[in-house]
Amino acid sequence: xAPPELDALGAAARALGRADLxxxxxxxxxxxxxxxPTFREALTGLWARFDxxxxxxxxxxxxxxxxxxxxxxxxxxxxxxxxxxAGYDAIVALERLLPEVLxxxxxxxxxxxxxxxxxxVELHGSLERFRCLDAGHPYPADAVPEPATEGELAPPACPRxxxxxxxxxxxxxxxxxxxxxxxAWEAAARCAVMLVVGTSGLVQPAAALPRVARDAGAFVVExxxxxxxxxxxxxxxxxxxxxxxxxxxxxxxxxxx
Ligand code: BV8
Numbered sequence: 001x002a003p004p005e006l007d008a009l010g011a012a013a014r015a016l017g018r019a020d021l022x023x024x025x026x027x028x029x030x031x032x033x034x035x036x037p038t039f040r041e042a043l044t045g046l047w048a049r050f051d052x053x054x055x056x057x058x059x060x061x062x063x064x065x066x067x068x069x070x071x072x073x074x075x076x077x078x079x080x081x082x083x084x085x086a087g088y089d090a091i092v093a094l095e096r097l098l099p100e101v102l103x104x105x106x107x108x109x110x111x112x113x114x115x116x117x118x119x120x121v122e123l124h125g126s127l128e129r130f131r132c133l134d135a136g137h138p139y140p141a142d143a144v145p146e147p148a149t150e151g152e153l154a155p156p157a158c159p160r161x162x163x164x165x166x167x168x169x170x171x172x173x174x175x176x177x178x179x180x181x182x183x184a185w186e187a188a189a190r191c192a193v194m195l196v197v198g199t200s201g202l203v204q205p206a207a208a209l210p211r212v213a214r215d216a217g218a219f220v221v222e223x224x225x226x227x228x229x230x231x232x233x234x235x236x237x238x239x240x241x242x243x244x245x246x247x248x249x250x251x252x253x254x255x256x257x
Contacts, residue, residue: 009238088115103120
């Protein structure tokens, strides 16, 4: 009798092999093996004493713009230096093996696109996008300095209206972008398989996606070394890290990352 994780891997590989549409829904755990801390670990140094749910808000930015902007400029610098690990390559391999794959990510690090994934929906925006706080005037990412150390960084002023420049991410209390939500929810309701990778399933409304897929009859695979709020909705759970399980899945399907 194969150990349970191999059964899960085999069942997941078989379900993927039959799937017309696969949604790969990823959270911060997907980037962990590329050296990017998960959201709950993302507050280091001077920010260590803050709670992410406090820092990632418009209120925090208005109250302490240099502290919040410095955190995002630092995270962007860390992310730019990161290299997508084998789990990202495995998702790109899935895109070659299967008829239709859509990546729906909560992450703002851009690593899926950098790895070569062609269809990526960013539910929470991107560290590489900036706009002004009041009018939403776009601001060129390359004009934002890359800090040499973790520290406060005063946001630039919008050249058009003078408002402070903010990161193009979705903060807590902000609505998710309409187009991305429509794409993600439509695919979740239509997919044969949803691969849920590296998310605690705590942040709404993204956390509802595995439930949408399961309720629509999809085969839901969770890839996470730890139990999460997604686990109860999973058809099978592959208890392991993204960088190990995803390549193993593709290998079981006879593909190679
Ligand atoms: C909204 C961008 C509505 C910014 C992010 C009560 C009060 C107030 C608000 C709420 C409330 N209840 C619900 C809400 C809404 C709130 C929310 O969900 N709060 C939570 C905390 C309860 N949501 C919102 O505010 C959303 N907007 O609801 O608007 C509205 C309606 C009308 C009008 C106005 C508003 C907006 C949510 C988006 C927030 N922005 N990111 C930034 O990055 O700075 S969220 C951010 O945190 C991430 O993007 C991600 O989504 C989330 C972190 O979650 P995970 O990705 O799951 O990461 P986490 O660290 O939790 O878990 C990592 C997992 O990986 C773990 O399970 C671990 O085991 C696993 N792992 C570790 N290593 C590996 C691994 N897995 C695989 N391999 C490994 N190697």
